Amino acid sequence: MLTSHHITSEQCIGCGLCVRICPSQALSLTEDGKAEVSGECAFACGHCAAVCPEEAIKVTSLDNDSLEFSTFQPDGRWLPPGETDIAGLVRLMRSRRSIRMYQDRPVAHDLLLDLVKIGTTAPSGTNSQRWTFTIIPDRQSMVKFGHLVAAFYRKLNRLAARSWLRKLLKLGGFGELDSYYREYYQNIQEGLDAWEKDGTDRLFHGAPAAILVGARPGASCPQEDALLASGNILLAAHSMGLGTCLIGFAVEAMKRDKSIGGKLGIPRDEKIYAVIAIGYPAVAFQRPAGRKESIVRTFSLPSRKTKT
Ligand SMILES: Cc1cc2nc3c(=O)[nH]c(=O)nc-3n(C[C@H](O)[C@H](O)[C@H](O)COP(=O)(O)O)c2cc1C
Incomplete structure (x- = not known):
């Protein structure tokens, strides 16, 4: 999927965020500190474009219309955890x-x-x-x-x-x-x-x-x-x-x-x-319903005793 990324070099500040976030390791920085596509993009997830502070990357295979709705106005900003x-x-x-x-x-x-x-x-x-x-x-x-x-x-x-x-x-x-x-x-x-x-x-x-x-x-x-x-x-x-x-x-x-x-x-x-x-x-309904009891378990290694 090499062709689906468009990087505007003039806008790239070489921060490397896109390189670090890419799950396919498809991006790298050139010697003059600009992002480039150097590997195979397996997912076209768009994380690189979403993380770029300068909007220097576009993933052209992603459909921007998918963010538009006709019955309500979405808040298009990313919501932090x-x-x-x-x-x-x-x-x-x-x-x-x-x-x-x-x-x-x-x-x-x-x-x-x-x-x-x-x-x-x-x-x-x-x-x-x-x-x-x-x-x-x-x-x-x-x-x-x-x-x-x-x-x-x-x-x-x-x-x-x-x-x-x-x-x-x-x-x-x-x-x-x-x-x-x-x-x-x-x-x-x-x-x-x-x-x-x-x-x-x-x-x-x-x-x-x-x-x-x-x-x-x-x-x-x-x-x-x-x-x-x-x-x-x-x-x-x-x-x-x-x-x-x-x-x-x-x-x-x-x-x-x-x-x-x-x-x-x-x-x-x-x-x-x-x-x-x-x-x-x-x-x-007058109220929400409860739920049956679930099986919940936690696995963790026993903590090691520290030698004194
Ligand atoms: C995979 C699945 C299939 C279901 N099939 C039917 C169905 O054919 N008819 C129906 O009336 N409810 C169906 N239900 C609804 C469940 O009965 C319902 O989710 C469950 O009783 C819990 O109630 P709630 O959804 O109101 O919380 C289905 C739910 C799931 C998850």
């Missing part, structure tokens, strides 16, 4: 809840596009940023998506209802269908019946929009990248007055039946890791 309101941040994190009741109100497309941009501020393995975002922008399209997922579960439930098949597969070492039958069959069947009877949507909870977060081939950590981007979207949506719910049932259906993605315009080689239902909440 310790200079944000931790109490406010934790309040936001604890107040985000999975929303399963939505108002009959559409979500503006610009808001969904801004949420996607916010998603892309997440870290990604080797900075590959090979995530993809598929917006389902309105209720009508959500219903179509719902039909596709329902068709998958209808087929699966028909198979799972055959006890001989479950037993046979289990005997052959494939116990998945049997586990599905015991854990999910009944619940899913009730959801499918309600969907067919009067359109009750237990899958997306009636949400008017969704963002599907996936990854193109070639990412070193595609699932982690997609889920980190999703985490940003969940928190940002709450800040924007929206509610969200991750829909694992839809992710599972899309993983097992690639034709669902195909019908939504998603290329076959992309994988979807998160389906985020989005809409204006029709519920308000």
Whole structure:
């Protein structure tokens, strides 16, 4: 990626900050004390440009439009560690809840596009940023998506209802269908019946929009990248007055039946890791919920006794 850096020598003061911060050791100082690209830039992370006090470096492969939003004015300045309101941040994190009741109100497309941009501020393995975002922008399209997922579960439930098949597969070492039958069959069947009877949507909870977060081939950590981007979207949506719910049932259906993605315009080689239902909440909480106790451990070497 040698060509993606543009260094204006006249502006470079030779402080060496870019050289020290580059994770690829791709920069060095020339004999006359100017920064130059001397190695392979593996990440195009832009740290060199961000740290330069003279704005002497541009990483041309990075898209500056990604810093622009259309529904709010961002504060473009870098926020130093310790200079944000931790109490406010934790309040936001604890107040985000999975929303399963939505108002009959559409979500503006610009808001969904801004949420996607916010998603892309997440870290990604080797900075590959090979995530993809598929917006389902309105209720009508959500219903179509719902039909596709329902068709998958209808087929699966028909198979799972055959006890001989479950037993046979289990005997052959494939116990998945049997586990599905015991854990999910009944619940899913009730959801499918309600969907067919009067359109009750237990899958997306009636949400008017969704963002599907996936990854193109070639990412070193595609699932982690997609889920980190999703985490940003969940928190940002709450800040924007929206509610969200991750829909694992839809992710599972899309993983097992690639034709669902195909019908939504998603290329076959992309994988979807998160389906985020989005809409204006029709519920308000009185307080945040607690969390179960976590396992937390600390590893440290025993301190050495000093010889006296
Ligand atoms: C990977 C994942 C998949 C989920 N899938 C569903 C789902 O299919 N339907 C649903 O209603 N909630 C789903 N949830 C939401 C969880 O049930 C929810 O996060 C959990 O109960 C904690 O509640 P909270 O999000 O309000 O804090 C999912 C959450 C995660 C992290």
